[in-house]
Amino acid sequence: MSGGLSLAQDARPPRPDTVLRDVLPAPVMKDDLAPVMAADGSGLPFELWRGLDVASLETLIGELEIPPRSPALHALWKRLITSSVTLAPGVETDAKFTALRLEALYRSGLADDAAKELARQNGAGDPLLIALSARNELASGRAAKACEIMRAGAALKPQMPKRLRAQAILMSGYCAAIGGDTAGAGLAGELAREEGLETSPGLDALDALSIGAKPKLSTFKTLSLLDYRIVEKVGGIGARQVLEKAEQALLVALANDPATPADIGLPASEAAARLNGLTPETLAAIYRANGQTESAETLLAAKGGSDINHRASLFKAAEIEKTPIKKTRLIRAFLDDAKHQGLSFQALQMIAPAITALAPAEELTWFAETAAEIGLASGKYDLTRRWVALANSPDRPDTNLSHWLALTDIADPKASNRGADLEALLPLANRGRFQPEALHRVATVLDALNYNVPIPLWDAASRTPQPDGGYLPPTGVLSELQDAAKKKEYGRTVLLTMKTLGPNGAEGAHIIALGDSIRALKRAGLEPDARRLALEALLFAWPRGAAN
Secondary structure, rough: HHHHHHHHHOOOOOOOHHHHHHHHHOOOOOOOOOOOOOOOOOEEEOOOOOOOHHHHHHHHHHHOOOOOHHHHHHHHHHHHHHHHOOOOOOOHHHHHHHHHHHHHHHOOOOHHHHHHHHHOOOOOOOOOHHHHHHHHHHOOOHHHHHHHHHHHHHHHHHHHHHHHHHHHHHHHHHHHOOOOOOOHHHHHHHHHHOOOOOOHHHHHHHHHHHOOOOOOOOOOOEEOHHHHHHHHHOOOHHHHHHHEEEOHHHHHHHHHHHOOOOOOOOHHHHHHHHHHOHHHHHHHHHHHOOOOOHHHHHHHHHOOOOOOOHHHHHHHHHEEEEEEEEHHHHHHHHHHHOOOOOOOHHHHHHHHHHHHOOOOOOOHHHHHHHHHHHHHOOOHHHHHHHHHHOOOOOOOOOOOHHHHHHHHHHHHOOOOOOOOOHHHHHHHHHHHOOOHHHHHHHHHHHHHHHOOOOHHHHHHHHHHOOOOOOOOOOOOOOHHHHHHHHHOHHHHHHHHHHHHHOOHHHHHHHHHHHHHHHHHHHHHOOEEEHHHHHHHHHHHHHHOOOOO
16 A cells, blocks of 8 residues: 555656756856966966965965976976966055065076066066066176166165165175176175175175185085176186085076086086976077087997986987987987986986987887887877887787876876776786885876776785875875865965975875875866876886886
């Protein structure tokens, strides 16, 4: 009886509100909408700085290691800080925000980008922008222009913030020195000290210059661009000290200045590139200009320790070599050399143009894995797929590079048939080809990107101890990151991601910090950047064959 009643009740027509609920689409929440993109070419949303004011932005940036060591984070950071999107409108806010961005660009060694920002400003009467403009002109190699700006804004020095006022006075001392006014240089040094400027090589040099003596430089931790230029007037500093203690802005300035001595300029170029202050394309141009024209045989036969001149020559030879076998051997030698200098990622990107026209061929099968790496690092994912297809030919049953396709799937934001190649990781995991930490990183990355991780892969990871090394941020940062991503606060999400991963980026972060960072970027609508970060976390721990 009860069953009959139930059937009769079930047969009744549904209520109108139930029909509407089933037919009408679910309401669209604000956070589900695709963001309106800025029109400045940054690829970032228009509401970039939602949730931040100047004070909180300044605090966040002040806590970060700038520039980021991670190539993926640096690319995102540069797009963020060079975007033309501003904070909430207001005259005072705009000026402070501009100054904050200029300071961040200078610390990152991005003087050209700072110059573009300054060109958009009318800072003639703004004491803060005058000081920053002069410093940026010096960083760009235009000392005369820097001094001209300082002279024109001399009356505004009292209105500058104290720290910048002391630097402006030191800059005046430098201008006096290059103008031959030794007394004025000495006076500027005294005034800078009165403003609270700490002892520095630049101050020591101004003191020595005023009395015509050789400077006795105090111990220093960091060598600024201005200090270096002042000391340069009285004899300079040894190359080793310069390269060990130079700030990023100085490294980039030395790399770009044709007058820099070769024993400083070339190593400074590599040091700046390691910190992402020089693009791989710029470092490639420097190698091209300084490499010697030597035969492939001579370069490949070189024994013993390498140096920058050898690296530059290997790169130059690899670019111009026409014979595929020699070309690929030169590329492999160049990449091996660069790896020992901490330039692996940059070198892979630099050499990518040299193989884009190189057709995969039977005799080059040994090079397929190297080509796969190059394609991944340079974002040329079809290049990776072409060379893996060569190695995976049915004619070579003993060669299988399908695990590189799995990594390509992770990196490529436009990949189709997502996750189809993950099964290729299982035999490698079962045979111990992944180091335990790398296996946990793979599982962490896949989970953060919402893949259906194969159960055997989880099992393989669970059989090894979970790694407890790597950088973890202070308490509360991970919660802040999740909150920013949920609210689609894009700029805040990027800055908190940098804070979460720490000074060494994805490779040096704890797996919890890594997973939360990738998840946050993806949730905030920055999935291509999340995938690039995932690639960076895995690329150099990926299983490789003996030929690679």
